[in-house]
Amino acid sequence: xxxxxxxxxxxxxxxxxxxxxxxxxxxxxxxxxxxxxxxxxxxxxxxxxxxxxxxxxxxxxxxxxxxxxxxxxxxxxxxxxxxxxxxxxxxxxxxxxxxxxxxxxxxxxxxxxxxxxxxxxxxxxxxxxxxxxxxxxxxxxxxxxxxxxxxxxxxxxxxxxxxxxxxxxxxxxxxxxxxxxxxxxxxxxxxxxxxxxxxxxxxxxxxxxxxxxxxxxxxxxxxxxxxxxxxxxxxxxxxxxxxxxxxx
Numbered sequence: 001x002x003x004x005x006x007x008x009x010x011x012x013x014x015x016x017x018x019x020x021x022x023x024x025x026x027x028x029x030x031x032x033x034x035x036x037x038x039x040x041x042x043x044x045x046x047x048x049x050x051x052x053x054x055x056x057x058x059x060x061x062x063x064x065x066x067x068x069x070x071x072x073x074x075x076x077x078x079x080x081x082x083x084x085x086x087x088x089x090x091x092x093x094x095x096x097x098x099x100x101x102x103x104x105x106x107x108x109x110x111x112x113x114x115x116x117x118x119x120x121x122x123x124x125x126x127x128x129x130x131x132x133x134x135x136x137x138x139x140x141x142x143x144x145x146x147x148x149x150x151x152x153x154x155x156x157x158x159x160x161x162x163x164x165x166x167x168x169x170x171x172x173x174x175x176x177x178x179x180x181x182x183x184x185x186x187x188x189x190x191x192x193x194x195x196x197x198x199x200x201x202x203x204x205x206x207x208x209x210x211x212x213x214x215x216x217x218x219x220x221x222x223x224x225x226x227x228x229x230x231x232x233x234x235x236x237x238x239x240x241x242x243x244x245x246x247x248x
């Protein structure tokens with residue numbers, strides 16, 4: 001349950017009808033809040049060897065990854081829910097001080113300039129340099145599940161869940177001015193080489209975890225981790241992603 005009073009009230013309503021147990025003893029985790037809270041719960045779930053399936057109910061704002069909140073017939077809804085299995089990205093960032101930090105990301109990994117100066121970033125895909133220098137505010141790698149989040153705001157493509165692709169999307173590119181990004185196989189290893197890293201500092205963000213002053217960042221999908229989201233069959237995540245492509 002998230003910290004909002006709306007989510008807490010929903011939690012109390014469910015406690016009146018259902019027994020709450022520790023996550024280790026649960027068959028399914030029910031998350032009450034918004035998309036940010038669900039992402040937090042999914043990151044917490046990755047600490048377990050066998051993460052529990054998760055059924056989110058919206059008590060936040062957008063709730064793109066959430067089902068509608070209804071206190072009634074919860075067990076029946078969970079039993080009939082449509083599963084979607086996702087694999088997180090793994091970000092490995094090396095800072096200008098030589099420290100290496102690793103964080104998972106369910107939605108996206110983004111590189112962002114820290115100061116008024118634009119970033120200069122080289123892009124290497126599977127060991128081959130594909131762009132010597134992107135001059136920009138930043139660049140991101142999004143999963144299909146995250147393609148309707150920051151990626152979409154940066155004019156990146158919406159990816160169907162079954163596409164097995166990653167979106168590589170620039171953020172306010174200056175040079176090459178007309179480069180709109182690329183679609184890459186999900187098995188790709190993407191590296192970002194930050195040029196003039198001390199003069200033009202860049203941070204790397206894996207969902208909500210930030211690493212400041214990075215010099216090099218590697219991003220790859222981690223298929224050793226499987227996370228299961230559960231959706232009401234009449235409005236599953238793949239349907240929502242298709243619908244988003246026809247929304248003005």
